[in-house]
Amino acid sequence: xxxxxxxxxxxxVQEGDSAVIKCTYxxxxxxxxxxxxxxxxxxxxxxxxxxxxxxxKKDQRIAVxxxxxxxxxxxxxxxxxxxxxxxxxxxxxxxxxxxxTFGGGTRLMVKP
Amino acid sequence: DSGVTQxxxxxxxxxxxxxxxxxxxxxGDLSVYWYQQSLDQGLQFLIQYYNGxxxxxxxxxxxxxxxxxxxxxxxxxxxxxELGDSALYFCASSLSWGTYEQYFGPGTRLTVT
Numbered sequence: 181x182x183x184x185x186x187x188x189x190x191x192x193v194q195e196g197d198s199a200v201i202k203c204t205y206x207x208x209x210x211x212x213x214x215x216x217x218x219x220x221x222x223x224x225x226x227x228x229x230x231x232x233x234x235x236x237k238k239d240q241r242i243a244v245x246x247x248x249x250x251x252x253x254x255x256x257x258x259x260x261x262x263x264x265x266x267x268x269x270x271x272x273x274x275x276x277x278x279x280x281t282f283g284g285g286t287r288l289m290v291k292p
Numbered sequence: 293d294s295g296v297t298q299x300x301x302x303x304x305x306x307x308x309x310x311x312x313x314x315x316x317x318x319x320g321d322l323s324v325y326w327y328q329q330s331l332d333q334g335l336q337f338l339i340q341y342y343n344g345x346x347x348x349x350x351x352x353x354x355x356x357x358x359x360x361x362x363x364x365x366x367x368x369x370x371x372x373x374e375l376g377d378s379a380l381y382f383c384a385s386s387l388s389w390g391t392y393e394q395y396f397g398p399g400t401r402l403t404v405t
Binding site: 214222224225226229269278279280282283284 | 294323325327334335336337340347348350382386389390392393394395396397398399
């Protein structure tokens with residue numbers, strides 16, 4: 181089955197700096213890669229996703245890149261703000277299963 | 293608000309008991325997924341239903357079962373509960389099966405004492 185590794189597990193940045201979270205996946209059939217933001221005690225919230233026919237996608241301060249050859253994808257947050265502080269999860273799925281396999285999560289702390 | 297609803301929000305029960313968690317998907321969504329989130333296991337897929345039929349199974353224990361009803365709401369039944377079953381249980385829904393966006397409900401926090 182699919183295995184998703186996520187790094188780092190914790191990330192502390194100063195407000196205004198950029199943050200990068202990286203994930204690798206094992207199943208070459210995976211073709212959909214969403215990112216979720218989860219605040220303490222709340223639901224995972226879909227913030228951006230990318231499909232395997234696209235190399236990069238951007239939405240305001242967040243962007244995701246995908247390297248299918250290397251089987252890794254990354255989340256980039258620019259101009260971080262304290263409200264970006266949360267746990268971020270990457271995930272992967274494919275057409276056959278559609279279930280999401282999640283990475284272990286990254287706790288992002290943005291210091292004012 | 294994702295449009296996915298879950299009840300109850302919190303559930304406290306004793307070992308050996310049985311509970312039922314309920315999920316209503318977003319309007320128009322046909323697929324429902326159940327995930328378990330615990331501190332040591334992270335977010336794990338349990339089971340998926342599409343338009344009333346079981347579509348995929350993950351690491352779901354035999355003590356757990358689920359179903360999706362004709363009105364598309366879903367229930368997750370957990371029986372012979374153990375302390376290790378304490379976790380957040382999330383339901384998510386998507387338009388169909390395949391690579392569609394999944395939107396999560398607020399979750400049910402289960403505490404087994």
